[in-house]
Amino acid sequence: TAGGPTLFGMPMKQVSLITLTFQNSALILIMHYSRIMTPSGDHRYFPSTAVFLNEVIKLAISLTFAIYEASRSLAPHTPATVLFEQMWTSVFAGDGWKLALPAALYTLENTLQYVALSNMDAVHFQILYQFKILTTAFFSVFMLGRALGSRKWVSLVVLTIGVAVVSLPSANSKDLAMIIHDTSDHYFPRSVHELGQLANGVAEVARELTKRGVSGLAGELTKRSATYQGIKEDQAAGPIMNYSIGLTAVLVAAAVSGLTGVYFEKVLKDTSNSVSVWTRNVQLSFYSLFPALIVGVIVMDGEEIAKHGFFDGYNWIVWTAIIFQAVGGVLTSSCINYADNIAKNFATSISIVISFLFSVWFFNFRVTFTFLIGTALVIASTYLYSGVERKRSRPPPISIVS
Numbered sequence: 001t002a003g004g005p006t007l008f009g010m011p012m013k014q015v016s017l018i019t020l021t022f023q024n025s026a027l028i029l030i031m032h033y034s035r036i037m038t039p040s041g042d043h044r045y046f047p048s049t050a051v052f053l054n055e056v057i058k059l060a061i062s063l064t065f066a067i068y069e070a071s072r073s074l075a076p077h078t079p080a081t082v083l084f085e086q087m088w089t090s091v092f093a094g095d096g097w098k099l100a101l102p103a104a105l106y107t108l109e110n111t112l113q114y115v116a117l118s119n120m121d122a123v124h125f126q127i128l129y130q131f132k133i134l135t136t137a138f139f140s141v142f143m144l145g146r147a148l149g150s151r152k153w154v155s156l157v158v159l160t161i162g163v164a165v166v167s168l169p170s171a172n173s174k175d176l177a178m179i180i181h182d183t184s185d186h187y188f189p190r191s192v193h194e195l196g197q198l199a200n201g202v203a204e205v206a207r208e209l210t211k212r213g214v215s216g217l218a219g220e221l222t223k224r225s226a227t228y229q230g231i232k233e234d235q236a237a238g239p240i241m242n243y244s245i246g247l248t249a250v251l252v253a254a255a256v257s258g259l260t261g262v263y264f265e266k267v268l269k270d271t272s273n274s275v276s277v278w279t280r281n282v283q284l285s286f287y288s289l290f291p292a293l294i295v296g297v298i299v300m301d302g303e304e305i306a307k308h309g310f311f312d313g314y315n316w317i318v319w320t321a322i323i324f325q326a327v328g329g330v331l332t333s334s335c336i337n338y339a340d341n342i343a344k345n346f347a348t349s350i351s352i353v354i355s356f357l358f359s360v361w362f363f364n365f366r367v368t369f370t371f372l373i374g375t376a377l378v379i380a381s382t383y384l385y386s387g388v389e390r391k392r393s394r395p396p397p398i399s400i401v402s
């Protein structure tokens with residue numbers, strides 16, 4: 001079709017990419033906040049329960065749209081039973097089983113994100129996770145047979161570097177807000193030695209604040225320093241965070257992201273069996289429930305969940321993060337449907353720049369030179385990628401094999 005589907009006159013491709021950009025910025029900020037806030041109970045929420053609930057919510061959204069879509073294709077006043085029968089057939093009678101593999105892989109990816117974030121700080125995580133820009137391009141070429149010219153490859157490499165540079169922490173942006181930020185719960189020292197240094201550093205800031213009369217914050221930091229000292233003594237036998245586990249987790253997650261996204265795109269755009277994106281999402285979420293529940297909730301966290309309860313540590317911020325994640329899944333699938341996986345990665349890369357700008361405004365971050373360089377690279381790469389590939393000036397090489 002000439003224009004493709006539209007929403008309020010705007011092509012769905014643009015609508016879904018732009019919406020994903022803003023959704024992703026909000027998600028990064030909310031998830032970050034859900035990690036640094038003080039948990040409501042004694043514990044922070046179990047990641048496996050969040051991964052599971054994300055799929056339950058996404059299933060509900062997708063099923064609603066799939067039923068609506070099916071009802072429109074049937075005659076008016078069709079009985080609900082017929083509608084459900086048709087739903088059931090379209091979801092389970094066809095090639096729905098093809099989604100069992102990406103469902104397991106996405107569950108693995110979502111779980112690995114938490115494994116990585118439990119073993120390394122958020123900054124390293126965000127930089128390393130950008131490796132998925134390249135794995136996605138690699139699988140798009142090899143599984144979808146998509147040809148990427150040299151200009152597009154160059155822009156993908158520039159994009160990866162740009163996002164990595166934006167995420168780089170900068171030494172001169174360490175003001176008081178940053179120190180508090182670093183000493184909050186999402187900062188993970190990699191060794192007992194680093195933890196000791198942290199405990200001393202926090203105690204020093206507390207003393208300085210006491211001198212300046214900021215007693216509330218000073219008291220808070222003194223407590224924190226004592227906590228770190230306590231953990232240090234408990235853990236003196238070995239490292240607390242295992243950086244190599246974190247590194248392996250994030251790199252595997254990035255590879256899985258590329259593979260799974262492209263596999264989903266291949267199934268979705270298979271012209272021999274065209275099934276709507278909503279039905280594909282129902283299938284994907286349905287098959288995700290099993291690994292998320294059995295492997296995540298029962299095998300991995302079962303013992304602790306039995307002690308503390310499924311909803312331990314939940315509050316409205318955690319719920320907001322989960323709902324945003326589910327909506328993000330739906331938006332991701334619509335970007336893959338109306339555009340492709342590579343375009344989807346550009347949208348999320350731009351969103352990283354937006355969340356940084358937002359942090360500058362609301363969390364008192366300083367714009368640094370590296371941030372400006374990184375942003376320039378991201379914008380330049382987007383421009384380079386979406387520009388028209390130059391025509392070949394030479395004819396393609398002639399095959400000499402006869």
Ligand code: C5P
Pocket residue numbers: 058106107109110257258261264281284328329330332333
């Ligand atoms: O980082 P990446 O783009 O690979 O993230 C994909 C995310 O979107 C995963 O959390 C996955 O569960 C979700 N997703 C989804 N439905 C799809 C495709 C992806 O929920 N059809």
